[in-house]
Amino acid sequence: MKKFGFFGLLLLSLSLLVATGCSKKVSSIPSGSTAAVDCNVQGSLTPEQLQAQRLAEMQREVIERIAANKIYFAFDSNELSQESRQILTDKAQMLKANPNLILLIEGHCDERGTNEYNLALGERRSRAAYEYLVLAGIASTRLQIISYGEEYPAVQGTGEAVWGKNRRDEFKASAK
């Protein structure tokens, strides 16, 4: 948090107060009043509040980082490449460091092939990542898979350049 500087911290606490509804946290303010203005005037956050907002911010960052790297597959295949394994290892570490996060793994396909078979192939792909993460030590209860087949391409169009980007798993973490 140091990098934000004092001003940044102030802004953050203001937004946090507004967001969480400070009529609850700052007990002296009656519930009917416009809490924001009064809160600002009243004072800064308690250490617990600061800690909470710090954690929330960090979590959002982690969620973004987990989602950032997708893994890709060869045509009609659900095999994990070396690169995919590395990416999954990183994600496993992040999940371990944030035990309150759960993860949804989405399996996707390119447009070739029929929709129904691609739903099955998407299942195979998301399950491949799921199994790797379980082996890496993540509890299966924190993981969920879903196949979208070819229904949600990342990139529209045809040709191998496009198809390669659509044969993927996506990772959507969220707080429990």
Added chain:
Amino acid sequence: MRTCFLFLIMSLLASNLWAASVLNVDIYGPGQTRVNLFLAPPLPREQAGSLAIIPDNAPEQLQRRIQANCAFLPFFKILAPQDIVGGPSSGGYVGKNIDFNKFRLSRADVLVTAAWARAGALGEVELRAYEVYNGRLIVGKGYSLLSSQQIPEAAARFCADLMEALTGHGDFFRSNLAFVKKEGARKQIYMSTAQGLNVQKITNLDGICVSPAWSHDGQKLAFVFLDKRRHNLCVWDRRTRNLVREHLPGNTLIAPAFTNDGSVAITLDIGGNPDIYRLAPNFRIAGPIVQNWGIDIGPDFDRSGRKMVFVSNRLGNPHIFIKDLASGNVRRVSMTGKYNTGPSISPDGSQVVFAQMMSGGRHKLFLVDLASGYERQLTFGPGSDEDPTWSPDGYFIAFSSDRTGPNQIYLTTKHGDEPILIPTGPGVSTSPAWGKL
């Protein structure tokens, strides 16, 4: 030399006597599979009457609707008025008054007459179809129309009766198609008649609806709904218009199908890979139908419920298989190609149609006769043809194709007749499913 010559003469004579025996000829199939149909101009029922008193130009509207219906059937060729020797008028609307000669000369095979009388808000019409060759009445029906809204219904009923009289099956005009329409990022379930009339929207869900399938009695429609977190099984009741949404165990639901007793078969991944299971009426899992290390999806049952076709990649890549549910025997159906999916078995269980991926990633429909094993390509030309589904009479096949642009529903027959478009409105339409009624 002379004896040889004598022999020659005698055997020639003998051969002549021999050849006086009968010449046998076998003729396999007619030269044309369309018969010539002519719709005679409508007449007033009373001789002194006039068609002008029928409101809304109903006679002509009905004429056009019947013509449009017949154009859907690959066994009619509609003759134009100028094709009729001596002019198109029939002289009468009942057999004994009709001048069949001119229609015989014009090579018409079926003649349809319409006779109108003013009655109530609109009128009454008598429709008759005659076999031109011998003047036999094929079918004759009368309809009372309260408004011109009922004209399409009357036309559909008459054509259903005509088709039933000719083919034994009148279901085409009485049957319904369910299909999927893309709306932005969402996909919804729609319904229409087999000709694309009365298009209705059935769902308005926030996500993707896929794989509609009708129950054998045509009363329920099952499909899978993908929302932001899960797959759901949905079942829509046609009578009550009620939609039921179920969560099932596991993460993945693919392509439900109804068995003949009304229970649903669907692919689930509860065993760690996609297998086919049967559900009880309360949607609990009754048991596995096909369990295998690979992908098993896309079940379809014949009318008896004894045969189930499905897709499996147990041999490495997806092929069509058939399971005899009584014996448990599974055998392969698709013998060519490397990627065969989307099977549909004819109601009588004799034929299987499916989509095969050709070079370039496009799919074409293939048909297999189960008894002989004979496999042939059914559709040709540009674009990709997928998701075939049989009509209840086992004659027509509807499928989805992008042959002329965005995906639309097309109609062909088990003979591979030239596909015609079933108009279902603008936008992308896929995954047709054919109901009984």
Added chain:
Amino acid sequence: MRVNLERRTYEVDLIGVAHKGKAGAKRATSGPAKAEQRKAAPKIPDVTPAPAQKKPEKKALPEKVVPEKTALPLTTNATKEAPPKPEAKKEAVAKPQKAEAKKAAKVEKKQTKEDILAAALGDAKKTAATEEKAPPQTGDALADALASVERDVSGQGKGTAGDGTAEDGPGEGDSTGSLADWYAGQVQKAIRENWRFPRFSNVVLATTVELRLSRGGEILSSRIINGSGRVDFDASILRAIEDTKILPPVPEDVGDTVVATFYNTENQ
């Protein structure tokens, strides 16, 4: 029609005009065959085994025609046959000889009454057999065609589901050397052209009709010997016959009675 032995025998016009091609090809094979037979023994007029021959020829016919849309499983050469006409010609030349050999073989089995006949036929078969050996050397396509004819003739003619044109090919030299067979083909072609009936029945329908012809080929009368049970099917056939009215003149050694059986399905 009279068989003119003085006329140039080898005249094969296979594409387009039916009877020229058939007659020509027929003469081509009957010429040398007849010469052989005359040397060996009394005449064997080639019209004799007309009924016996018909069946193998019928099997050969569907194979020859190439339906546009269907993938025939039995011969890889099917797609090659459609465009290249010179190939078709070569095959056609080989075919009558091959088919003749088959026919001769069959005839041999059935007609055992005269030893001389058998011996003469044996000779004819040998000549046809030696002729038959030559064609496979002319190329793979030919060998394929011959091999598939063999399969077809000996087994069941499978997989010729076309779109109603299976039996319709012009006389591409598939005659087996019989006027009666050729005329049967003519009858079939002429009536079929006028016969309209939709393909929708899952049941096989068959109707047998007896036609009486004048020597000039006019259809004098027709009557149903065996109906199909379906009024509209039978009516469509009677109509087709009526619309046809006249057939080609009947060959001298062919009788004036034709018994035609109409099926609603293609020969699969």
